[in-house]
Amino acid sequence: MSTNRRQFMLQGAAAAASLMSINSFAKAQQSVQTGLAEVFRQDFQIGTALSNKTLVENDSALLSIVAREFNAITTENALKWSEIHPEPGVWNFAPVDNFVEFGRAHNMQMVGHTFMWHRQTPAQLFSETIQQVDHCNSCHSYQKATSKKALLSALETHTTTVLDRYKKDIYTWDVANEVFEDDGQWRESEWYKIIGSNMLEYAFRFAREAHPKSCLIYNDYHVEKPKKYASIIEKLDAVQKKGVKVDGVGIQCHIKVDQNSPSLKDLETAIVALSQSGYRVHITELDIDVLPNAWEHKGRHVNELTDKNELNPYTNALPPSISQQLSERYRSVFELFIKHRDKIDRVSFWGTTDDESWKNGLPIAGRTSYPLLFDRKKQPKPAYFAVKNLRAAPTP
Numbered sequence: 001m002s003t004n005r006r007q008f009m010l011q012g013a014a015a016a017a018s019l020m021s022i023n024s025f026a027k028a029q030q031s032v033q034t035g036l037a038e039v040f041r042q043d044f045q046i047g048t049a050l051s052n053k054t055l056v057e058n059d060s061a062l063l064s065i066v067a068r069e070f071n072a073i074t075t076e077n078a079l080k081w082s083e084i085h086p087e088p089g090v091w092n093f094a095p096v097d098n099f100v101e102f103g104r105a106h107n108m109q110m111v112g113h114t115f116m117w118h119r120q121t122p123a124q125l126f127s128e129t130i131q132q133v134d135h136c137n138s139c140h141s142y143q144k145a146t147s148k149k150a151l152l153s154a155l156e157t158h159t160t161t162v163l164d165r166y167k168k169d170i171y172t173w174d175v176a177n178e179v180f181e182d183d184g185q186w187r188e189s190e191w192y193k194i195i196g197s198n199m200l201e202y203a204f205r206f207a208r209e210a211h212p213k214s215c216l217i218y219n220d221y222h223v224e225k226p227k228k229y230a231s232i233i234e235k236l237d238a239v240q241k242k243g244v245k246v247d248g249v250g251i252q253c254h255i256k257v258d259q260n261s262p263s264l265k266d267l268e269t270a271i272v273a274l275s276q277s278g279y280r281v282h283i284t285e286l287d288i289d290v291l292p293n294a295w296e297h298k299g300r301h302v303n304e305l306t307d308k309n310e311l312n313p314y315t316n317a318l319p320p321s322i323s324q325q326l327s328e329r330y331r332s333v334f335e336l337f338i339k340h341r342d343k344i345d346r347v348s349f350w351g352t353t354d355d356e357s358w359k360n361g362l363p364i365a366g367r368t369s370y371p372l373l374f375d376r377k378k379q380p381k382p383a384y385f386a387v388k389n390l391r392a393a394p395t396p
C-alpha cells in the first residue's frame with residue numbers, strides 16, 4: 001500500500017470515527033479504496049466540476065482523486081461563452097480538449113455547461129457600435145442593442161460550433177442557465193430583452209438540431225421554490241409543444257448547512273413535481289455552505305468589512321461541531337436523493353476540494369469555506385464518510 005493511500009485511509013478513519021459504529025467504520029475503511037461513484041453505482045452517477053486551473057495545470061493529485069471518486073465531470077468554466085469564445089471568431093478550445101481527454105481516459109459521463117447564461121458572456125454579444133457621420137462631417141459612434149436576428153444567429157453559430165467539436169464525447173448539456181427569477185418571472189437578462197419569451201425554444205432547438213441524441217437539460221438555482229419550479233415546468237412544456245425535446249432539469253443545489261435552507265421537504269416536492277412532468281432530475285452543482293450569508297456585501301473583500309471575523313469565522317479549521325452539522329446535512333440530502341433514485345440521473349458536486357470552491361470568492365472574496373467533501377489537503381472529510389457510509393455500511 002502506498003504511503004499516500006495509507007495516509008488517506010488513516011485520516012479518513014479518524015474523521016469518521018465520531019459518526020460510525022465500529023462495524024460500519026471497518027467496512028468504510030475497506031471501501032475507501034472504492035470511490036463514491038462505485039458505491040452509488042446502482043443509484044445515480046456521481047460527478048464533480050473540473051476547474052480551468054485543474055485542466056490547464058493538469059493537477060495530477062486532484063485528477064487522481066477525481067478519477068477514483070467520480071464517474072461524471074462538468075466543465076466548471078471552460079465552456080462558458082466568455083471562456084471558450086471570448087470574441088467573435090476567437091476560440092479557446094484547449095481546456096475543453098483536456099477535459100474531454102481526461103473524461104475519455106476514465107470513461108466518464110461528460111457534461112457541458114452552458115450555452116445561454118446572463119453571466120460570463122461577452123458584453124459585445126448584446127450590443128453593436130453604430131458609426132454616424134453628422135452634418136458637420138464629424139464622426140460619432142454609439143451603442144445599440146444587437147438585433148434579435150443577429151443575436152439568434154450568434155447563438156446558433158456558437159452552439160453548433162461547440163457541439164460539432166464535442167458531440168462525440170459530451171453527451172449531457174446544460175443548455176440554458178438561470179433564466180428565471182425565484183418568483184418564476186423571466187429574468188430581465190439581455191437574452192430576454194432582445195429575444196423575448198421564445199429564447200428557451202431557440203436555445204434548445206439549436207442544440208437539439210446540432211446534437212439530436214444528446215441529453216439536454218435546463219439548469220437553475222432555488223429550483224425548490226414553488227413558483228420557480230412551476231414556471232420552469234410550464235416554460236419547458238411550451239418548448240416541447242413546439243416540437244423540441246427537453247430531457248431534464250438541473251437543480252444546482254448550492255445549499256446551506258441550515259436544515260431549512262432549503263428544507264428537505266421543499267427539495268423533495270420539487271424533485272417529485274419535475275419527475276411527474278416528465279423531466280429527469282440532475283443535481284448539478286451540489287455544495288453546502290457553513291459560512292454566514294454575505295450577499296449584502298457582494299463584490300467586496302472580507303478584509304474591508306467591519307464584521308470580517310463574523311463573516312469569516314473558521315479561518316484556521318472547521319470546529320468539530322460544525323463539521324458534524326455539515327456531515328449530517330450531507331447525509332440527509334443524500335438520503336433524500338437515494339429515496340428518489342428512480343427520478344435522479346446524476347448528483348454532481350461543484351468541485352472536489354474546499355480550496356477550489358467558488359464559495360471562497362463569492363459573494364465576497366477572501367473567505368475560508370468548507371462546502372465540499374475533501375479538505376484543503378485533499379483528504380476526505382467526515383462528510384465524505386457520512387455520505388459514503390449510507391451505501392457502504394454493512395447490514396447488521
Ligand code: GLA
Nearest residue numbers: 076113177221252285358362
Ligand atoms: C452558477 C453557475 C456556475 C458557477 C456558480 C458559481 O451556479 O451555474 O457555473 O458559476 O454559479 O459561480
